[in-house]
Amino acid sequence: MSELVAALPMYDWPEARDEVDAQWALLRDAFRKKGIDAPQTIVRRNGDLPPVPGGIHDAQGKLIAPDPATLPPDELDFHKLWLHPALLFAQTCWGPMELGLSRQVQVVGQPSYDAYEGGQGELYSSALVMRTGEGQEVRSPADGRALIPLDLIRGKRFTFNSLDSMSGIIALTRDLQAAGESLDIFSTRSESGGHRGSIVAVAEGKADVAAIDCESWAQAQRFEPAAREVVIVGWTGWRKGLPFITAATTPEKTVRALREALAGLAEQPRIQRVG
Template sequence: MYDWPEARGEIDAQWARLREAIRRKGIEAPEKLVRVNGDLPPVPGGIRGSAGKVIAPDPATLPADELDFQGLWLHPALLFGQTCWGPMELGLASHVQVIGQPSYDAVEGGQGELYSSAIVMPADGGQSVASPADGSASIPLDLIRGKRLAFNNPDSMSGLLGLTRDLDAMGESLDIFASQIQSGGHRSSIVAIAEGRADVAAIDCESWALAKRFEPAARHVKVVGWTRRRKGLPFITARATPPETVAALREAIAGLE
């Protein structure tokens, strides 16, 4: 889920280490990661759920150079992938198995399996706000009220659902914003703010760390608050993956920590 083009060498190296750990458990793991629909095995007639109903199209019928995340997550051959708790809560959980959680210790806003989102707005020369040590929400209502919100996707925990829940806990709602635009990605939300098309966005801490490294637009925004820490993006496998394989995958992940 953090497979930015500039970081793909690092992601490939991470997969290589995990792939070898999985293979040492006697499980056949693919040489390369799936990055586009064309990398996925075809499923004639479409991907079906446990009740036999089609829940996603055959990847072979989709644009080969794009990636349909639902098709990837729901694919019956999925050995190892990563998703968000937003889609999981909205129905994906019944079709997959959770293998484990990554650690967010290396980035500000993260602690162990927990992560939070940086609330960013245009830079005005002031300092960014540090992540609360206790992981509580720190949302500047006075700054964001009446502003234009950019969010990545409606099912994103880090970009919208978590912010919504934190506002609810404060007696507020998304109505605090003058308008909302769907950007399609955290990186695009940052660019929208830098270009003046939006005023505020919630960016998960790992994506914010990547943006500071690779996205020039990040120099034109700053952190004004943080959402509450929540469970980070889980690693998943297909519902049909055998229990012994699931156990081996968990052991492989744990052995790399």
């Protein structure tokens, strides 16, 4: 049995878990054909992570995360997952990567967002949503430029999934800055804990505006009833989507094999080789 860890947590909604498991099976089998001891299943709980007695340390010996065995077993702490020394393969976000995670992991590939409005290849954008009737619905710009309805969102209440989310807040912040504005355009800001929660908050009138990455929006249209109560009124500009990563300690030979396996799956709808 493999002692390595894999996870695909970023779009792992309960209703989509069979699809996520199927995606991992495709990846796992491709990795195994390259001689990689990929685990049979992905982890979904802290309790599924191998213990690291004494905690997780970086290359300089600094403690950067506690032993996963000390975390609530039925939850999944994404940041501790990403830092686990046994991590073979997982998804993350460029927000945490820019905030320091990139020093602790290696990027092995990018997913393709061709299947979603607002996506092209490895690039994706976020849909700005408001309650139906409060703004005119717009399609994503073909050139991937930001389309921010400044007058419409000014003075409104903004909700976002987390402060380190590229799709939920950082991309919008940068697009606003490019337009000579800032997050101060909103009357209030609140953290929802997830894109799905942001959609629900807007639909229920607890917030007025949220930025939802294009794949999460497509997922919400399938599985979240509250998505029928909101409409897209704008888009952030294209940025690189969620990268696939492996631990900093993963051997160079294994990283090369992971990339080769991803390249072999390049014709699949959601896999794309890293450049």
